[in-house]
Amino acid sequence: MASDNVRTDREFEERTKLLFDESVGALDGETRSKLTQARYRALEELAPRRQAAWARALVPVGAAAVVATLTVMLWQGQSSPVDEAGFDVAAVSDLEILLSEEELDMIEELEFYAWLEEQVELTEGQIVEDGIG
Amino acid sequence: MALAAALRAPFGSRTEDGMLEASTKMEAFLREVETRAFRIAVVSTRDADEALDIVQDAMISLTRRYAHKSADEWRPLFYRILKNRIRDWQRRSIVRTRVMSFFGGQESDEYDPVAQAPGPRSDDPTDALERSDAMQALEQALGELPARQREAFMLRNFEGLDVAETAVAMGCSDGSVKTHYSRAVHRLRDMLGEHY
Numbered sequence: 001m002a003s004d005n006v007r008t009d010r011e012f013e014e015r016t017k018l019l020f021d022e023s024v025g026a027l028d029g030e031t032r033s034k035l036t037q038a039r040y041r042a043l044e045e046l047a048p049r050r051q052a053a054w055a056r057a058l059v060p061v062g063a064a065a066v067v068a069t070l071t072v073m074l075w076q077g078q079s080s081p082v083d084e085a086g087f088d089v090a091a092v093s094d095l096e097i098l099l100s101e102e103e104l105d106m107i108e109e110l111e112f113y114a115w116l117e118e119q120v121e122l123t124e125g126q127i128v129e130d131g132i133g
Numbered sequence: 134m135a136l137a138a139a140l141r142a143p144f145g146s147r148t149e150d151g152m153l154e155a156s157t158k159m160e161a162f163l164r165e166v167e168t169r170a171f172r173i174a175v176v177s178t179r180d181a182d183e184a185l186d187i188v189q190d191a192m193i194s195l196t197r198r199y200a201h202k203s204a205d206e207w208r209p210l211f212y213r214i215l216k217n218r219i220r221d222w223q224r225r226s227i228v229r230t231r232v233m234s235f236f237g238g239q240e241s242d243e244y245d246p247v248a249q250a251p252g253p254r255s256d257d258p259t260d261a262l263e264r265s266d267a268m269q270a271l272e273q274a275l276g277e278l279p280a281r282q283r284e285a286f287m288l289r290n291f292e293g294l295d296v297a298e299t300a301v302a303m304g305c306s307d308g309s310v311k312t313h314y315s316r317a318v319h320r321l322r323d324m325l326g327e328h329y
Contacts, residue, residue: 009318009322012318013290016291016321019268019271020290023268024169027172031181032168034185035167035171038167038189038192039160042193042195043196046152046196047156
Protein backbone atom coordinates (compact mmCIF):
# COMPACT_ATOMS: atom_id res chain seq x y z
CA MET A 1 0.00 0.00 0.00
CA ALA A 2 2.81 2.34 0.95
CA SER A 3 4.65 1.60 -2.31
CA ASP A 4 1.44 2.24 -4.28
CA ASN A 5 1.13 5.59 -2.57
CA VAL A 6 4.74 6.52 -3.43
CA ARG A 7 4.21 5.50 -7.04
CA THR A 8 1.07 7.57 -7.22
CA ASP A 9 2.78 10.58 -5.77
CA ARG A 10 5.48 10.20 -8.37
CA GLU A 11 2.88 10.07 -11.13
CA PHE A 12 1.28 13.18 -9.76
CA GLU A 13 4.63 14.97 -9.76
CA GLU A 14 5.37 13.86 -13.31
CA ARG A 15 1.98 15.10 -14.44
CA THR A 16 2.31 18.51 -12.84
CA LYS A 17 5.80 18.85 -14.28
CA LEU A 18 4.52 17.94 -17.74
CA LEU A 19 1.65 20.42 -17.52
CA PHE A 20 4.02 23.18 -16.47
CA ASP A 21 6.44 22.39 -19.28
CA GLU A 22 3.61 22.48 -21.80
CA SER A 23 2.40 25.83 -20.50
CA VAL A 24 5.92 27.19 -20.87
CA GLY A 25 6.15 25.83 -24.41
CA ALA A 26 2.82 27.40 -25.27
CA LEU A 27 3.83 30.96 -24.42
CA ASP A 28 2.82 33.32 -27.20
CA GLY A 29 5.24 35.21 -29.40
CA GLU A 30 4.49 38.58 -27.86
CA THR A 31 5.38 37.37 -24.39
CA ARG A 32 8.56 35.73 -25.66
CA SER A 33 9.51 38.95 -27.40
CA LYS A 34 9.02 40.91 -24.20
CA LEU A 35 11.14 38.41 -22.32
CA THR A 36 13.87 38.73 -24.93
CA GLN A 37 13.82 42.51 -24.49
CA ALA A 38 13.99 42.06 -20.73
CA ARG A 39 17.01 39.79 -21.18
CA TYR A 40 18.82 42.33 -23.33
CA ARG A 41 18.02 45.01 -20.78
CA ALA A 42 19.60 42.84 -18.08
CA LEU A 43 22.67 42.18 -20.22
CA GLU A 44 23.20 45.91 -20.55
CA GLU A 45 24.35 45.73 -16.95
CA LEU A 46 27.53 44.14 -18.24
CA ALA A 47 28.09 46.65 -21.05
CA PRO A 48 28.76 49.80 -18.95
CA ARG A 49 31.69 48.04 -17.32
CA ARG A 50 33.44 47.90 -20.66
CA GLN A 51 32.67 51.60 -21.17
CA ALA A 52 34.04 52.33 -17.71
CA ALA A 53 37.33 50.77 -18.77
CA TRP A 54 37.37 53.12 -21.76
CA ALA A 55 36.64 56.06 -19.50
CA ARG A 56 39.44 55.04 -17.18
CA ALA A 57 41.92 55.06 -20.02
CA LEU A 58 40.88 58.61 -20.88
CA VAL A 59 41.24 60.00 -17.35
CA PRO A 60 44.97 60.94 -17.63
CA VAL A 61 44.36 62.62 -20.98
CA GLY A 62 41.43 64.58 -19.60
CA ALA A 63 43.35 65.64 -16.51
CA ALA A 64 46.26 66.91 -18.62
CA ALA A 65 43.85 68.90 -20.78
CA VAL A 66 42.24 70.51 -17.72
CA VAL A 67 45.62 71.45 -16.25
CA ALA A 68 46.72 72.99 -19.56
CA THR A 69 43.49 74.97 -19.88
CA LEU A 70 43.74 76.31 -16.34
CA THR A 71 47.35 77.29 -16.91
CA VAL A 72 46.47 79.25 -20.03
CA MET A 73 43.53 80.93 -18.30
CA LEU A 74 45.60 81.98 -15.31
CA TRP A 75 48.42 83.25 -17.49
CA GLN A 76 46.10 85.27 -19.68
CA GLY A 77 44.10 86.47 -16.71
CA GLN A 78 47.02 88.35 -15.20
CA SER A 79 46.25 91.49 -17.29
CA SER A 80 42.64 91.48 -16.17
CA PRO A 81 42.36 89.33 -13.10
CA VAL A 82 39.03 87.97 -12.02
CA ASP A 83 38.48 87.16 -8.36
CA GLU A 84 36.78 84.08 -6.87
CA ALA A 85 33.32 85.60 -7.05
CA GLY A 86 33.78 86.33 -10.73
CA PHE A 87 34.19 90.11 -10.44
CA ASP A 88 36.63 91.98 -12.62
CA VAL A 89 39.31 93.01 -10.13
CA ALA A 90 40.18 96.16 -12.09
CA ALA A 91 36.60 97.37 -12.12
CA VAL A 92 36.24 96.75 -8.42
CA SER A 93 39.45 98.68 -7.76
CA ASP A 94 38.07 101.62 -9.77
CA LEU A 95 34.95 101.58 -7.69
CA GLU A 96 36.97 101.57 -4.49
CA ILE A 97 38.93 104.55 -5.71
CA LEU A 98 35.81 106.46 -6.67
CA LEU A 99 34.25 105.85 -3.30
CA SER A 100 37.34 106.52 -1.22
CA GLU A 101 37.38 109.46 1.26
CA GLU A 102 40.26 111.03 -0.59
CA GLU A 103 38.16 111.38 -3.71
CA LEU A 104 35.32 112.83 -1.70
CA ASP A 105 37.80 115.35 -0.29
CA MET A 106 38.79 116.25 -3.83
CA ILE A 107 35.15 116.90 -4.73
CA GLU A 108 34.72 119.08 -1.68
CA GLU A 109 37.84 121.13 -2.63
CA LEU A 110 37.01 121.26 -6.32
CA GLU A 111 37.44 125.01 -6.50
CA PHE A 112 40.95 124.72 -5.07
CA TYR A 113 41.96 122.15 -7.68
CA ALA A 114 40.46 124.30 -10.48
CA TRP A 115 42.47 127.28 -9.28
CA LEU A 116 45.60 125.09 -9.05
CA GLU A 117 45.16 123.86 -12.63
CA GLU A 118 44.64 127.46 -13.82
CA GLN A 119 47.83 128.53 -12.13
CA VAL A 120 49.77 125.73 -13.85
CA GLU A 121 48.47 126.77 -17.27
CA LEU A 122 49.37 130.40 -16.62
CA THR A 123 52.84 129.41 -15.52
CA GLU A 124 53.38 127.27 -18.66
CA GLY A 125 52.18 130.19 -20.85
CA GLN A 126 54.60 132.53 -19.14
CA ILE A 127 57.48 130.15 -19.80
CA VAL A 128 56.64 129.92 -23.52
CA GLU A 129 56.45 133.70 -23.83
CA ASP A 130 59.89 133.94 -22.17
CA GLY A 131 61.34 131.64 -24.90
CA ILE A 132 62.39 128.87 -22.62
CA GLY A 133 61.88 125.25 -23.83
CA MET B 134 36.10 29.05 -13.69
CA ALA B 135 37.58 31.18 -16.44
CA LEU B 136 34.31 33.06 -16.66
CA ALA B 137 34.25 33.80 -12.95
CA ALA B 138 37.87 34.87 -13.04
CA ALA B 139 37.20 37.22 -15.96
CA LEU B 140 34.32 38.87 -14.13
CA ARG B 141 36.18 39.11 -10.82
CA ALA B 142 39.22 40.71 -12.39
CA PRO B 143 39.65 44.49 -12.06
CA PHE B 144 37.97 46.34 -14.90
CA GLY B 145 41.21 47.56 -16.37
CA SER B 146 42.62 44.08 -16.65
CA ARG B 147 39.56 42.41 -18.12
CA THR B 148 40.08 41.18 -21.62
CA GLU B 149 37.54 41.66 -24.36
CA ASP B 150 37.45 37.89 -24.84
CA GLY B 151 36.73 37.32 -21.18
CA MET B 152 33.91 39.83 -21.12
CA LEU B 153 32.46 38.48 -24.32
CA GLU B 154 32.49 34.98 -22.90
CA ALA B 155 30.86 36.21 -19.70
CA SER B 156 28.15 38.04 -21.61
CA THR B 157 27.53 35.06 -23.86
CA LYS B 158 27.22 32.65 -20.95
CA MET B 159 24.95 34.98 -19.02
CA GLU B 160 22.72 35.43 -22.05
CA ALA B 161 22.50 31.66 -22.53
CA PHE B 162 21.58 31.23 -18.88
CA LEU B 163 18.90 33.92 -18.96
CA ARG B 164 17.52 32.57 -22.22
CA GLU B 165 17.24 29.16 -20.60
CA VAL B 166 15.40 30.30 -17.48
CA GLU B 167 13.36 33.29 -18.61
CA THR B 168 10.23 31.52 -19.88
CA ARG B 169 10.06 29.13 -16.95
CA ALA B 170 10.68 31.95 -14.51
CA PHE B 171 7.91 33.91 -16.19
CA ARG B 172 5.43 31.06 -15.79
CA ILE B 173 6.40 30.63 -12.14
CA ALA B 174 5.88 34.36 -11.62
CA VAL B 175 2.51 34.17 -13.39
CA VAL B 176 1.42 31.29 -11.16
CA SER B 177 2.49 33.30 -8.11
CA THR B 178 1.03 36.67 -9.10
CA ARG B 179 -1.68 35.62 -11.58
CA ASP B 180 -0.83 38.74 -13.52
CA ALA B 181 1.22 38.48 -16.72
CA ASP B 182 2.36 42.12 -16.75
CA GLU B 183 3.48 42.01 -13.14
CA ALA B 184 5.19 38.68 -13.79
CA LEU B 185 7.12 40.18 -16.68
CA ASP B 186 8.32 43.09 -14.54
CA ILE B 187 9.34 40.72 -11.77
CA VAL B 188 11.33 38.49 -14.10
CA GLN B 189 13.07 41.48 -15.67
CA ASP B 190 13.98 42.82 -12.23
CA ALA B 191 15.35 39.44 -11.23
CA MET B 192 17.44 39.16 -14.40
CA ILE B 193 18.85 42.66 -13.95
CA SER B 194 19.63 42.03 -10.31
CA LEU B 195 21.40 38.76 -11.09
CA THR B 196 23.47 40.36 -13.82
CA ARG B 197 24.32 43.42 -11.76
CA ARG B 198 25.14 41.68 -8.48
CA TYR B 199 26.15 38.13 -9.24
CA ALA B 200 27.62 38.03 -12.74
CA HIS B 201 31.04 37.62 -11.14
CA LYS B 202 29.97 34.38 -9.45
CA SER B 203 30.55 30.99 -10.95
CA ALA B 204 27.89 30.11 -13.55
CA ASP B 205 27.03 27.05 -11.48
CA GLU B 206 25.73 29.34 -8.75
CA TRP B 207 23.51 31.44 -10.97
CA ARG B 208 20.45 29.19 -10.99
CA PRO B 209 19.77 29.07 -7.22
CA LEU B 210 20.74 32.73 -6.90
CA PHE B 211 18.40 33.72 -9.69
CA TYR B 212 15.48 31.84 -8.19
CA ARG B 213 16.24 33.30 -4.80
CA ILE B 214 16.03 36.80 -6.28
CA LEU B 215 12.86 35.83 -8.15
CA LYS B 216 11.30 34.47 -4.97
CA ASN B 217 12.14 37.68 -3.10
CA ARG B 218 10.68 39.82 -5.88
CA ILE B 219 7.49 37.77 -5.85
CA ARG B 220 7.29 38.07 -2.07
CA ASP B 221 7.73 41.84 -2.32
CA TRP B 222 4.98 42.02 -4.90
CA GLN B 223 2.67 39.90 -2.76
CA ARG B 224 3.25 42.14 0.26
CA ARG B 225 2.46 45.24 -1.77
CA SER B 226 -0.58 43.51 -3.22
CA ILE B 227 -1.89 42.62 0.23
CA VAL B 228 -1.45 46.18 1.46
CA ARG B 229 -3.11 47.57 -1.67
CA THR B 230 -6.04 45.19 -1.36
CA ARG B 231 -6.54 46.07 2.31
CA VAL B 232 -6.37 49.76 1.61
CA MET B 233 -8.86 49.39 -1.24
CA SER B 234 -11.10 47.32 1.00
CA PHE B 235 -10.86 49.93 3.75
CA PHE B 236 -12.01 52.63 1.35
CA GLY B 237 -14.75 50.41 -0.04
CA GLY B 238 -13.03 49.48 -3.30
CA GLN B 239 -13.92 46.37 -5.22
CA GLU B 240 -10.49 45.56 -6.65
CA SER B 241 -10.38 42.00 -5.40
CA ASP B 242 -13.85 41.29 -6.76
CA GLU B 243 -12.93 42.52 -10.21
CA TYR B 244 -9.75 40.49 -10.38
CA ASP B 245 -9.98 37.31 -12.42
CA PRO B 246 -6.72 35.37 -12.15
CA VAL B 247 -7.80 32.59 -14.51
CA ALA B 248 -8.65 35.05 -17.26
CA GLN B 249 -5.32 36.79 -16.90
CA ALA B 250 -3.14 33.71 -16.82
CA PRO B 251 -1.93 32.60 -20.27
CA GLY B 252 -3.17 29.13 -21.04
CA PRO B 253 -1.50 26.22 -22.82
CA ARG B 254 -2.09 25.65 -26.53
CA SER B 255 -2.29 22.50 -28.54
CA ASP B 256 -3.14 21.39 -32.05
CA ASP B 257 -5.80 19.14 -30.61
CA PRO B 258 -8.55 21.33 -29.11
CA THR B 259 -9.84 18.59 -26.84
CA ASP B 260 -6.43 17.80 -25.39
CA ALA B 261 -5.64 21.47 -25.11
CA LEU B 262 -8.81 22.14 -23.21
CA GLU B 263 -8.19 19.23 -20.88
CA ARG B 264 -4.61 20.29 -20.18
CA SER B 265 -5.58 23.91 -19.90
CA ASP B 266 -8.23 23.04 -17.33
CA ALA B 267 -5.76 20.86 -15.46
CA MET B 268 -3.10 23.56 -15.40
CA GLN B 269 -5.57 26.21 -14.30
CA ALA B 270 -6.78 23.96 -11.53
CA LEU B 271 -3.19 23.38 -10.47
CA GLU B 272 -2.46 27.10 -10.48
CA GLN B 273 -5.50 27.80 -8.35
CA ALA B 274 -4.55 25.07 -5.92
CA LEU B 275 -1.02 26.42 -5.71
CA GLY B 276 -2.46 29.81 -4.91
CA GLU B 277 -4.10 28.34 -1.84
CA LEU B 278 -0.90 26.85 -0.46
CA PRO B 279 1.23 28.62 2.15
CA ALA B 280 3.96 30.61 0.43
CA ARG B 281 6.81 28.36 1.55
CA GLN B 282 5.09 25.21 0.34
CA ARG B 283 4.26 26.82 -2.98
CA GLU B 284 7.86 27.99 -3.45
CA ALA B 285 9.25 24.57 -2.59
CA PHE B 286 6.89 22.86 -5.00
CA MET B 287 7.53 25.21 -7.91
CA LEU B 288 11.30 25.19 -7.50
CA ARG B 289 11.57 21.44 -7.05
CA ASN B 290 8.85 20.25 -9.40
CA PHE B 291 8.52 22.94 -12.07
CA GLU B 292 12.08 24.14 -12.24
CA GLY B 293 13.78 20.88 -11.32
CA LEU B 294 16.12 22.30 -8.70
CA ASP B 295 17.59 19.71 -6.37
CA VAL B 296 17.13 19.95 -2.61
CA ALA B 297 20.37 21.86 -2.01
CA GLU B 298 19.67 24.39 -4.78
CA THR B 299 16.12 24.87 -3.54
CA ALA B 300 17.46 25.45 -0.03
CA VAL B 301 19.73 28.21 -1.36
CA ALA B 302 16.89 29.74 -3.35
CA MET B 303 14.52 29.67 -0.38
CA GLY B 304 17.11 30.61 2.19
CA CYS B 305 16.40 27.63 4.45
CA SER B 306 17.80 24.21 5.33
CA ASP B 307 17.61 21.07 3.22
CA GLY B 308 15.31 19.53 5.81
CA SER B 309 12.89 22.43 5.57
CA VAL B 310 12.78 22.08 1.80
CA LYS B 311 11.87 18.41 2.09
CA THR B 312 9.18 19.13 4.65
CA HIS B 313 7.63 21.99 2.66
CA TYR B 314 7.72 20.01 -0.56
CA SER B 315 6.18 16.89 0.95
CA ARG B 316 3.38 18.88 2.55
CA ALA B 317 2.79 20.75 -0.70
CA VAL B 318 2.42 17.54 -2.69
CA HIS B 319 -0.05 16.07 -0.25
CA ARG B 320 -2.12 19.21 0.05
CA LEU B 321 -2.23 19.60 -3.71
CA ARG B 322 -3.30 16.03 -4.13
CA ASP B 323 -6.04 16.55 -1.60
CA MET B 324 -7.29 19.58 -3.48
CA LEU B 325 -6.87 18.20 -7.00
CA GLY B 326 -7.90 14.63 -6.48
CA GLU B 327 -10.58 14.52 -9.13
CA HIS B 328 -8.40 16.22 -11.77
CA TYR B 329 -5.33 14.15 -11.34
